[in-house]
Amino acid sequence: MNKLTGLMIALSALLLSGCGDSDVQEVRAWMKQTDAQAHVAVQPLAEPKTFIPFAYASADAIDPFNPNKLLAELARAARISGGKGGLKPDMDRPKELLESYPLDTIKMVGTVQKGGVIYGLLQIDRSVHQVRTGQHIGQNFGLITSVTEGAVNIKEIVQDPTGDWVERISKLELQESKETTK
Helix, strand or coil: CHHHHHHHHHHHHHHHHHCCCCCHHHHHHHHHHHHHHCCCCCCCCCCCCCCCCCCCCCCCCCCCCCHHHHHHHHHHHHHHHHHCCCCCCCCCCCCCHHHHCCHHHEEEEEEEEECCEEEEEEEECCEEEEECCCCEECCCCEEEEEECCCEEEEEEEEECCCCCEEEEEEEEEECCCCCCCC
Protein backbone atom coordinates (compact mmCIF):
# COMPACT_ATOMS: atom_id res chain seq x y z
CA MET A 1 0.00 0.00 0.00
CA ASN A 2 2.94 2.29 0.65
CA LYS A 3 4.12 1.82 -2.90
CA LEU A 4 0.67 2.72 -4.19
CA THR A 5 0.54 5.87 -2.03
CA GLY A 6 3.99 6.92 -3.19
CA LEU A 7 3.03 6.34 -6.81
CA MET A 8 -0.08 8.48 -6.37
CA ILE A 9 1.91 11.31 -4.83
CA ALA A 10 4.47 11.18 -7.62
CA LEU A 11 1.77 11.14 -10.27
CA SER A 12 0.00 14.11 -8.64
CA ALA A 13 3.24 16.09 -8.51
CA LEU A 14 3.88 15.31 -12.18
CA LEU A 15 0.38 16.49 -13.16
CA LEU A 16 0.70 19.68 -11.12
CA SER A 17 4.01 20.50 -12.76
CA GLY A 18 2.20 20.51 -16.13
CA CYS A 19 0.05 23.37 -14.84
CA GLY A 20 3.09 25.52 -14.28
CA ASP A 21 3.73 29.10 -15.34
CA SER A 22 5.71 28.26 -18.49
CA ASP A 23 3.62 29.82 -21.34
CA VAL A 24 1.84 32.36 -19.17
CA GLN A 25 4.85 34.66 -19.12
CA GLU A 26 4.89 34.76 -22.92
CA VAL A 27 1.19 35.63 -23.07
CA ARG A 28 1.56 38.33 -20.44
CA ALA A 29 4.43 39.92 -22.35
CA TRP A 30 2.40 39.90 -25.59
CA MET A 31 -0.57 41.48 -23.78
CA LYS A 32 1.64 44.29 -22.39
CA GLN A 33 3.09 44.96 -25.85
CA THR A 34 -0.35 45.03 -27.53
CA ASP A 35 -1.75 47.24 -24.80
CA ALA A 36 1.11 49.71 -25.23
CA GLN A 37 0.53 49.88 -29.02
CA ALA A 38 -3.25 50.29 -28.91
CA HIS A 39 -4.48 53.84 -28.52
CA VAL A 40 -8.16 54.08 -27.63
CA ALA A 41 -9.82 57.39 -28.42
CA VAL A 42 -13.09 57.74 -26.55
CA GLN A 43 -14.75 61.10 -26.89
CA PRO A 44 -16.14 62.45 -23.68
CA LEU A 45 -19.91 62.50 -23.30
CA ALA A 46 -21.69 65.78 -23.89
CA GLU A 47 -23.24 67.49 -20.93
CA PRO A 48 -26.98 66.74 -20.66
CA LYS A 49 -29.38 69.51 -21.68
CA THR A 50 -31.17 71.26 -18.91
CA PHE A 51 -34.81 70.30 -18.66
CA ILE A 52 -37.18 73.22 -18.37
CA PRO A 53 -40.64 72.03 -17.23
CA PHE A 54 -43.71 73.41 -19.02
CA ALA A 55 -46.12 75.31 -16.84
CA TYR A 56 -49.69 74.20 -17.74
CA ALA A 57 -52.31 76.74 -16.76
CA SER A 58 -55.41 74.56 -16.63
CA ALA A 59 -57.71 77.31 -15.40
CA ASP A 60 -57.23 79.37 -18.57
CA ALA A 61 -57.47 76.52 -21.12
CA ILE A 62 -60.39 74.45 -22.41
CA ASP A 63 -60.50 70.88 -21.18
CA PRO A 64 -59.55 68.72 -24.23
CA PHE A 65 -61.38 65.70 -22.78
CA ASN A 66 -64.73 67.41 -22.32
CA PRO A 67 -67.47 65.38 -24.14
CA ASN A 68 -69.48 68.57 -24.73
CA LYS A 69 -66.61 69.94 -26.80
CA LEU A 70 -66.68 66.81 -28.99
CA LEU A 71 -70.45 67.04 -29.46
CA ALA A 72 -70.18 70.71 -30.40
CA GLU A 73 -67.48 69.92 -32.96
CA LEU A 74 -69.53 67.08 -34.48
CA ALA A 75 -72.56 69.37 -34.73
CA ARG A 76 -70.44 72.05 -36.44
CA ALA A 77 -69.10 69.47 -38.92
CA ALA A 78 -72.65 68.27 -39.63
CA ARG A 79 -73.78 71.85 -40.31
CA ILE A 80 -70.87 72.40 -42.68
CA SER A 81 -71.41 69.14 -44.59
CA GLY A 82 -75.21 69.64 -44.51
CA GLY A 83 -74.82 73.09 -46.04
CA LYS A 84 -72.83 71.63 -48.93
CA GLY A 85 -75.50 69.03 -49.66
CA GLY A 86 -73.70 66.06 -48.13
CA LEU A 87 -74.69 62.53 -49.04
CA LYS A 88 -77.83 61.37 -47.26
CA PRO A 89 -80.92 59.36 -48.23
CA ASP A 90 -84.23 60.99 -49.12
CA MET A 91 -86.35 60.22 -46.07
CA ASP A 92 -89.40 62.13 -47.37
CA ARG A 93 -90.17 60.04 -50.48
CA PRO A 94 -92.67 57.19 -50.22
CA LYS A 95 -91.15 53.71 -49.92
CA GLU A 96 -91.48 51.31 -52.83
CA LEU A 97 -92.62 47.68 -52.45
CA LEU A 98 -89.17 46.08 -52.85
CA GLU A 99 -87.61 48.32 -50.19
CA SER A 100 -89.18 46.23 -47.45
CA TYR A 101 -87.02 43.18 -48.33
CA PRO A 102 -83.31 42.77 -47.58
CA LEU A 103 -81.13 42.22 -50.67
CA ASP A 104 -79.98 38.78 -49.52
CA THR A 105 -83.57 37.48 -49.80
CA ILE A 106 -83.98 38.67 -53.41
CA LYS A 107 -82.84 36.53 -56.38
CA MET A 108 -82.45 37.61 -59.98
CA VAL A 109 -84.06 34.93 -62.16
CA GLY A 110 -84.03 36.56 -65.61
CA THR A 111 -84.62 39.62 -67.82
CA VAL A 112 -87.35 40.83 -70.17
CA GLN A 113 -87.01 43.50 -72.83
CA LYS A 114 -90.03 45.72 -73.52
CA GLY A 115 -89.89 48.73 -75.84
CA GLY A 116 -86.08 48.87 -75.79
CA VAL A 117 -85.92 48.84 -71.97
CA ILE A 118 -84.44 45.85 -70.15
CA TYR A 119 -86.38 44.82 -67.03
CA GLY A 120 -84.87 42.53 -64.41
CA LEU A 121 -86.97 39.70 -63.06
CA LEU A 122 -86.47 39.39 -59.32
CA GLN A 123 -87.91 36.59 -57.20
CA ILE A 124 -88.92 37.11 -53.58
CA ASP A 125 -90.34 34.01 -51.93
CA ARG A 126 -92.64 32.66 -54.68
CA SER A 127 -93.49 35.91 -56.45
CA VAL A 128 -91.58 37.50 -59.36
CA HIS A 129 -91.28 41.29 -59.77
CA GLN A 130 -90.11 43.38 -62.73
CA VAL A 131 -87.59 46.15 -61.99
CA ARG A 132 -85.87 48.77 -64.12
CA THR A 133 -83.20 51.42 -63.71
CA GLY A 134 -84.21 54.17 -61.30
CA GLN A 135 -86.36 52.07 -58.97
CA HIS A 136 -85.53 51.67 -55.28
CA ILE A 137 -84.81 48.28 -53.73
CA GLY A 138 -83.56 46.83 -50.45
CA GLN A 139 -83.58 48.14 -46.90
CA ASN A 140 -80.45 50.32 -47.27
CA PHE A 141 -81.91 53.02 -49.56
CA GLY A 142 -80.82 51.10 -52.67
CA LEU A 143 -81.23 52.62 -56.15
CA ILE A 144 -81.04 50.42 -59.25
CA THR A 145 -78.34 52.00 -61.44
CA SER A 146 -78.46 49.53 -64.34
CA VAL A 147 -80.05 46.27 -65.46
CA THR A 148 -78.06 43.94 -67.72
CA GLU A 149 -78.60 40.42 -68.99
CA GLY A 150 -76.59 39.00 -66.08
CA ALA A 151 -77.05 41.38 -63.15
CA VAL A 152 -78.94 44.22 -61.49
CA ASN A 153 -76.49 46.86 -60.23
CA ILE A 154 -77.52 48.75 -57.10
CA LYS A 155 -76.11 51.80 -55.29
CA GLU A 156 -76.99 51.76 -51.58
CA ILE A 157 -76.60 54.58 -49.05
CA VAL A 158 -75.52 53.25 -45.64
CA GLN A 159 -74.08 54.74 -42.48
CA ASP A 160 -70.45 54.04 -41.60
CA PRO A 161 -69.31 53.55 -37.96
CA THR A 162 -68.88 57.31 -37.49
CA GLY A 163 -72.48 57.99 -38.55
CA ASP A 164 -71.65 59.50 -41.94
CA TRP A 165 -73.63 58.37 -44.99
CA VAL A 166 -71.55 56.56 -47.63
CA GLU A 167 -72.32 54.85 -50.92
CA ARG A 168 -71.97 51.09 -51.30
CA ILE A 169 -72.24 49.27 -54.61
CA SER A 170 -74.17 45.98 -54.63
CA LYS A 171 -75.18 43.56 -57.32
CA LEU A 172 -77.85 40.91 -57.76
CA GLU A 173 -76.50 38.38 -60.24
CA LEU A 174 -78.54 36.03 -62.41
CA GLN A 175 -79.15 32.72 -60.61
CA GLU A 176 -78.76 29.56 -62.66
CA SER A 177 -81.86 27.40 -62.84
CA LYS A 178 -81.62 24.02 -61.12
CA GLU A 179 -84.45 22.56 -63.20
CA THR A 180 -83.58 20.21 -66.04
CA THR A 181 -85.67 19.95 -69.19
CA LYS A 182 -86.42 16.50 -70.59
